[in-house]
Amino acid sequence: MEDLSLHLLDIIENATAAGATLVEIGVFQDSAENELSIKVRDNGRGMERDMLAKVRDPFTTTRTTRRVGLGIPLLEQACHEAQGHLNILSEPGQGTEVTAVFRVNHIDCKPLADIGLTLVTLIAGNPDVDFRYESNIDGEKIIVDTREIKTELDGVDITDPEVLALIRNLFQKRRVNSSRHTAGGRINGEIED
Amino acid sequence: MAKLKIEDLRRIKESKKGTLNLREGVYRAKVTVHMGTCGIAAGARTIMNTLMTAIGENKTDDVILTSSGCAGLCSQEPMMTVEVKDLSPVKYVYLDEEKTKKIFREHVIGGKPVAEYALSMGSETTY
Ligand SMILES: Nc1ncnc2c1ncn2[C@@H]1O[C@H](COP(=O)(O)OP(=O)(O)OP(=O)(O)O)[C@@H](O)[C@H]1O
Ligand SMILES: [Mg+2]
Numbered sequence: 001m002e003d004l005s006l007h008l009l010d011i012i013e014n015a016t017a018a019g020a021t022l023v024e025i026g027v028f029q030d031s032a033e034n035e036l037s038i039k040v041r042d043n044g045r046g047m048e049r050d051m052l053a054k055v056r057d058p059f060t061t062t063r064t065t066r067r068v069g070l071g072i073p074l075l076e077q078a079c080h081e082a083q084g085h086l087n088i089l090s091e092p093g094q095g096t097e098v099t100a101v102f103r104v105n106h107i108d109c110k111p112l113a114d115i116g117l118t119l120v121t122l123i124a125g126n127p128d129v130d131f132r133y134e135s136n137i138d139g140e141k142i143i144v145d146t147r148e149i150k151t152e153l154d155g156v157d158i159t160d161p162e163v164l165a166l167i168r169n170l171f172q173k174r175r176v177n178s179s180r181h182t183a184g185g186r187i188n189g190e191i192e193d
Numbered sequence: 194m195a196k197l198k199i200e201d202l203r204r205i206k207e208s209k210k211g212t213l214n215l216r217e218g219v220y221r222a223k224v225t226v227h228m229g230t231c232g233i234a235a236g237a238r239t240i241m242n243t244l245m246t247a248i249g250e251n252k253t254d255d256v257i258l259t260s261s262g263c264a265g266l267c268s269q270e271p272m273m274t275v276e277v278k279d280l281s282p283v284k285y286v287y288l289d290e291e292k293t294k295k296i297f298r299e300h301v302i303g304g305k306p307v308a309e310y311a312l313s314m315g316s317e318t319t320y
Contacts, residue, residue, distance in 0.1 A: 001234050010233045017262050071230040121241045125228065125260025142195045152202040156209045159258065161249030163205055170195045 001074055003113035004038065004102075009121060010071045011040050011098055016126050018044030018096065023122075027115065027135035029104055036084075036104035036112075041097040047090040055088065075100055082109035112137075116171025119144060120164045127159050142170050212254070221255040222277040222301050227270065229263025235270035236289070243293045244273075256301055269312070275300050284312040 001007050008025070015023045020042035029036045047055065051062075056076055061069030075098075076086040084102040102109045119133055123146060133144040144167055150158055157163075226232070226241050237260075244258050264272055269286035275296065276282040283306045285296055292310050300306050 001230075006233055006238065009228070009238060010230050013228050013230075013233070013260075013262065069230075074230065074234075117238060117242055120245065121238050121260070124245055124258055125226065125241065127259075140195075144197065149197060149202060152199060153206050156206050156212075157215060160205060160209065161245065163202070164245060165249070166197055166201055166205075170197065 001078070001110075003111050004036075004078070004100075005113045005115045005118040007075045007078060007100070007110075008038060008040070008115065009118040011075055011100075012042075012118075012122055014071055015040060015042030015044050015096065016122075016129055018042065018046070020044035020095065020129060022130045022132070025119075025131065025133045027112070027133075027137065029112070029135075029137045031104055031138050034103050034105045036102040036109070038100045038102075039097065040099075041095065043095040046092045046094050046096055048092050052088060052090050056086070072098075078102075078110055082106040084109075114171075116168045119171075120168050123167065124159045124164060127157065144170065215255065215257050219255075220257045220278075222275065223257050223259065224297075224301060225274045225276075226258070226260050227262065227264045227272045227274075228260040229267070229270075231263055231267035232270040232272065237271040239290060240271045240273060240288050240293050243290045244297060247294060247297045251302070253302070266312070272312075275306075277301065277304055280304065280306070285310045286312050 001010065008027075012023055012025070022043050024041045026037070026039040055069075055072050058070055058073040072086070072088070079086045079100050079102060082102040082104075083106050084100065087099040087101070088096065090096040115135070119131065122129075122131060130146045130150075131144070132147070133142070135142045146158060149163065153163065224244055226237055226244070228237050241258070241260065247253070248256060248258065264274075264284070266272060266286065271288040272284060272286050273288060273293070274282055274284050277300065283300065285292070285307070288310070296307050296310060
């Protein structure tokens with residue numbers, strides 16, 4: 001897996017495969033503290049204790065199509081390569097929370113890369129699942145909540161290309177000053193802080 | 194803080210008012226991209242992006258895109274399945290951007306499957 005945005009896509013596919021209707025994603029980077037953490041929490045079916053104990057082993061999968069599961073072992077490997085660690089909490093019937101921690105300045109830390117494309121890919125491929133994404137990359141914050149977007153769209157498909165383009169645009173590096181305006185309201189406005 | 198602007202969403206909602214929501218069953222074609230770990234590592238996200246872009250550029254309004262798990266043919270990823278109304282579903286393997294664009298043009302839009310990229314019939318196994 002080339003970069004962390006692809007690992008993120010992969011780990012969230014586990015959540016949607018587990019029947020999650022809501023996936024909450026947090027990406028927090030503090031370069032001064034040499035830390036990057038990626039957290040994915042879902043309300044899917046969760047894992048039993050013995051499953052949870054062996055899920056880091058590539059020979060563990062509940063797939064029927066093949067006998068190995070690679071997503072979690074590969075993510076854990078990426079964490080270890082960057083002197084980080086992987087934490088998994090899960091409760092049957094409640095959901096699962098996966099937290100991947102990296103030393104972001106480590107030479108072997110994979111880049112985050114295109115998180116925006118990962119998010120629109122998830123939304124386009126799973127329009128019935130809700131995603132709440134929040135990131136703070138060295139002070140630059142982004143929030144996307146598909147529940148709010150769907151309410152505002154009032155029946156228009158969230159996979160509409162114009163909507164997906166708006167979401168992706170949030171992830172483009174901001175033009176200096178030109179978006180520096182304030183608007184009231186909850187989903188309102190690109191507010192620079 | 195970057196968030197979607199409410200007025201942008203409202204503008205889209207107004208411009209789409211009265212058009213049918215495809216997901217409610219009136220689509221002509223459905224494209225499913227397989228997104229297991231093997232698929233993602235082999236480039237499935239690029240395939241999704243190519244399809245999302247093609248749908249946007251062509252202003253296609255009768256095709257839905259979706260993703261599913263691993264199809265069990267990991268060595269032939271990236272893969273997608275194209276289901277056009279009244280035609281049998283076709284699985285395409287070893288995809289890249291160019292093949293995907295061609296399949297979109299000829300099969301999804303044109304209704305003519307691209308045999309050279311299709312999974313050969315009968316070779317399908319589940320593991
Ligand atoms: N979020 C989750 N909720 C419930 N079960 C999970 C979750 N994540 C992983 N699992 C369980 O752990 C197993 C191993 O996951 P892993 O991602 O490593 O492999 P996989 O999804 O089975 O296959 P692959 O990722 O290679 O396509 C899964 O088959 C599933 O049973
Ligand atoms: Mg997986």
